[in-house]
Amino acid sequence: GNSVTQMxxxxxxxxxxxxxxxxxxxxxxxxxxxWYVQYPGEGLQLLLKAxxxxxxxxxxxxxATYRKxxxxxxxxxxxxxxxDSAVYFCALGGPRNTGTASKLTFGTGTRLQVTL
Amino acid sequence: NAGVMQNPRHLVRRRGQExxxxxxxxxxxxxxxxxxxxxxxxxxxxxxxxxENIIDESGMPKERFSAEFPKEGPSILRIQQVVRGDSAAYxxxxxxxxxxxxxxxxxxxxxxxx
Numbered sequence: 001g002n003s004v005t006q007m008x009x010x011x012x013x014x015x016x017x018x019x020x021x022x023x024x025x026x027x028x029x030x031x032x033x034x035w036y037v038q039y040p041g042e043g044l045q046l047l048l049k050a051x052x053x054x055x056x057x058x059x060x061x062x063x064a065t066y067r068k069x070x071x072x073x074x075x076x077x078x079x080x081x082x083x084d085s086a087v088y089f090c091a092l093g094g095p096r097n098t099g100t101a102s103k104l105t106f107g108t109g110t111r112l113q114v115t116l
Numbered sequence: 117n118a119g120v121m122q123n124p125r126h127l128v129r130r131r132g133q134e135x136x137x138x139x140x141x142x143x144x145x146x147x148x149x150x151x152x153x154x155x156x157x158x159x160x161x162x163x164x165x166x167x168e169n170i171i172d173e174s175g176m177p178k179e180r181f182s183a184e185f186p187k188e189g190p191s192i193l194r195i196q197q198v199v200r201g202d203s204a205a206y207x208x209x210x211x212x213x214x215x216x217x218x219x220x221x222x223x224x225x226x227x228x229x230x
Contacts, residue, residue: 043207044207102172103175104219109157
């Protein structure tokens with residue numbers, strides 16, 4: 001079955017540091033890949049997505065590239081801010097072009113703490 | 117356009133009671149998903165519904181849990197005879213169905229079983 005593996009947290013960085021959160025997956029076919037962010041006490045917000053190999057998703061300075069050869073979708077940001085402190089979830093969905101929605105499989109989440 | 121609405125945000129029940137969690141999807145969305153998040157864990161899929169139909173309930177416990185999405189009104193996740201292990205955050209997500217896989221999440225209901 002499908003599975004997602006994320007790097008363990010927490011990750012603690014100083015403001016303006018470079019961020020990488022690793023994510024690898026196991027799936028059949030060509031899944032869609034997502035990063036969601038969860039701020040304290042809130043639900044999940046979609047941060048970015050990629051639906052086919054070599055696609056790069058980007059939003060708010062965050063980027064992730066769909067690497068089929070390494071089955072990875074690592075999240076990066078060049079300069080983090082205190083406001084980026086949150087839990088980040090990598091997720092995998094069904095293949096694109098199915099025309100139907102399907103359930104998401106989530107990693108366990110990585111907590112990011114950014115300090116001044 | 118209002119987002120996904122869930123209520124209540126916090127629910128406290130004693131062991132053996134019933135818990136009812138409600139989810140109103142975004143306007144125009146006909147697909148609803150329920151996920152459970154145990155403390156310090158990721159979200160686990162429970163059930164996927166369209167109006168009046170359960171499409172995939174492979175993540176639902178076989179006993180005590182049920183879900184519905186009636187023609188009118190919100191989707192309901194019902195947990196009968198709650199136990200302490202049911203304490204978790206329950207998130208609902210909705211999707212229009214046309215855009216593959218993108219799901220929009222509600223703020224969650226945090227269930228505490230005493």
